[in-house]
Amino acid sequence: MHAGFGRAEDGAREAASPSITVYSGRARQLVAPVFESFERETGIRVRVRYGGTAELAALLLEEGDRTPADLFFAQDAGALAAVERAGRFRPLPESLRRTVEPRFVSRASETGGGWVGVTGRARTIVYNTDLVDPAALPQTLEEVLGGEWTGKVGYPPTNASFQAMVSAMRARDGDEKTMQWLRALRASGAKTYANNTETVRAVASGEVAIGLVNHYYALRMLTESPRLPIANHYMGGDDVGSLVNVAGAGVMRRRGGTDATHEASERLIAFMLSEQAQSYFATETFEFPLIAGVEPPAGAPTLERVGAGTIDLGALSDLEGTLRLMSRAGVLP
Structure with missing residues (x-):
């Protein structure tokens, strides 16, 4: 159990909950606690393929719409932009786009597939x-x-x-x-x-x-x-x-995707942008939270002062x- 994450109430898991596959360019030791907490709270199973961000971005471009990945969690915006440029992301709902400042959201996310920053x-x-x-x-x-x-x-x-x-x-x-x-x-x-x-x-x-x-x-x-x-x-x-670069995520366009897996992927992004997960990132990985109301890492200024x-x-x-x-x-x- 990691700081900032508690156990879900009994019955939180749903028998018919979907499972999703995440390609994660973030290291297992940094982000696995977030995925595990999301599973406990929602009952949605998260299968993760870990690797280098650039390597996974190249794999997604090679796989195209045959990819098994439902969501790409990347270490930097450059990789996200490369996948977006190839048309591989689904549009994100406005509720997710508005969670963070516009500078941390793909500028194409309103008109096409895009990504959103998770940490700074x-x-x-x-x-x-x-x-x-x-x-x-x-x-x-x-x-x-x-x-x-x-x-x-x-x-x-x-x-x-x-x-x-x-x-x-x-x-x-x-x-x-x-x-x-x-x-x-x-x-x-x-x-x-x-x-x-x-x-x-x-x-x-x-x-x-x-x-x-x-x-x-x-x-x-x-x-x-x-x-x-x-x-x-x-x-x-x-x-x-x-x-200020970002680690961020986008939902993949893929042949095997369903309304249920798309919604589950969006729920995972929303969870990573929750106060609970943002506080975890600030205290455990020392990255800047991107939502309002969460303190920056100890010893760091606010993002507004960084520039x-x-x-x-x-x-x-x-x-x-x-x-x-x-x-x-x-x-x-």
């Missing part, structure tokens, strides 16, 4: 509090390049969240300017790491002074080791460095183009 994942600069004066921290990604930060920046170029940020930069500034930024980052002596966790560890050890990561890695580490000399810096405004609200998350779908650009810039191994 903010870009941030993690910094070593023993080495860096907070007043001197960069306020934009441009300020990270060179100068006093030469050789003091860490980042994980193969990580999906960093690549999503580059995709957002491409959508906002174009490929040429994004290429210039990537090349300048490399030329500044920035150090690369395998993932966000290794980047934050390098900041904590003083190997680098700042790191470009998602917000929840430092929060998790501080929960386990409160004396670590690290903190998050949120740049705010509309800079791409303060992008980057004008970026269309649906524009993050061209991962292949982003990887080609990063390879040309020399930042991928």
Whole structure:
């Protein structure tokens, strides 16, 4: 039993309840408690295929309407947008779309199939509090390049969240300017790491002074080791460095789908957007809740203070183009 989830009352299960299949790009240890609680409360059985978000998105596109998946729960909006662009999502009811702010909902969801965000994942600069004066921290990604930060920046170029940020930069500034930024980052002596966790560890050890990561890695580490000399810096405004991506979900168009499985899938999304589940995500995975009335993770500001609200998350779908650009810039191994 996990914090925030209780047992359903006796009789909650319905003998004739449908079962649904979820393709989940979220890790089992993070989201299985949510699915299990939904099963207890509704009697709807949830079968889950876990895998990487990009891998599952590609599988859904290959399977087309023959997919067994009723719902896709993805780690980032880029994958959701790619599946949406292929016409694989069913339209979502207005009641679900209006649960969260418009910036966290597919812009195509009113006229066609779409997706809705479930939790927020903010870009941030993690910094070593023993080495860096907070007043001197960069306020934009441009300020990270060179100068006093030469050789003091860490980042994980193969990580999906960093690549999503580059995709957002491409959508906002174009490929040429994004290429210039990537090349300048490399030329500044920035150090690369395998993932966000290794980047934050390098900041904590003083190997680098700042790191470009998602917000929840430092929060998790501080929960386990409160004396670590690290903190998050949120740049705010509309800079791409303060992008808030989402983990989100959409209901699949498929041959074997029925009214019952469609409704059950929508009920699962509604459950993930309930106060109960949103509180779980905030306290257990340290992600931002997207519904009103639920507190952000401990140690994090409200989403309103994080910024980057004008970026269309649906524009993050061209991962292949982003990887080609990063390879040309020399930042991928």
